[in-house]
Amino acid sequence: MRRVCLFSLFLAVFFSGAVPRGNGQSDGIDKIILDDFPGFHVLTVPERDSDTRAFIRAHFAKRNPSVVRADFDGDGHLDYAVLLKNRKSGVAKFVILLCQENEHCKKACDEDITSYAGEVFIKTVPDWATCFTDRSNRHQRLPATCKA
Numbered sequence: 001m002r003r004v005c006l007f008s009l010f011l012a013v014f015f016s017g018a019v020p021r022g023n024g025q026s027d028g029i030d031k032i033i034l035d036d037f038p039g040f041h042v043l044t045v046p047e048r049d050s051d052t053r054a055f056i057r058a059h060f061a062k063r064n065p066s067v068v069r070a071d072f073d074g075d076g077h078l079d080y081a082v083l084l085k086n087r088k089s090g091v092a093k094f095v096i097l098l099c100q101e102n103e104h105c106k107k108a109c110d111e112d113i114t115s116y117a118g119e120v121f122i123k124t125v126p127d128w129a130t131c132f133t134d135r136s137n138r139h140q141r142l143p144a145t146c147k148a
Contacts (some may be wrong), residue, residue, distance in 0.1 A: 029069075036097075036107070037093075037095070040087070041084065042067060043092060048119070052121065063123070066084075066121070066122065068082075069081075075098075079097055081094070081096050082094075093111060093112060093113060094110075095109060096108040
């Protein structure tokens with residue numbers, strides 16, 4: 001189940017043209033967490049191990065390594081992929097939330113990552129994923145039948 005969930009996130013981010021977020025936790029994610037995940041907060045950089053903190057500081061200066069916002073399901077509404085941690089129990093989760101226009105979100109994935117939470121981050125993938133569909137050099141947005 002973990003592989004399916006993480007692979008689906010990779011594909012969703014790869015094909016969606018993810019929207020980078022700043023270090024702040026706005027855009028409604030705080031309200032969603034408080035409502036749907038009581039006791040949880042977005043995993044912070046200081047909660048990572050020292051090597052991961054150094055990597056994050058070097059590569060995520062303007063992005064939050066715990067939140068990706070993109071249209072994962074193709075419905076035209078931005079969704080969330082979030083790393084969460086419970087304040088009391090220390091349980092960490094990787095969660096995908098599929099949101100509707102009114103910001104009401106449904107949990108699509110909820111994976112326990114407690115054993116490696118100090119080493120994990122999530123990242124957007126540039127929206128350059130195109131391929132040539134024929135010899136006319138016309139591009140088609142993925143997922144298309146592209147051959148390597």
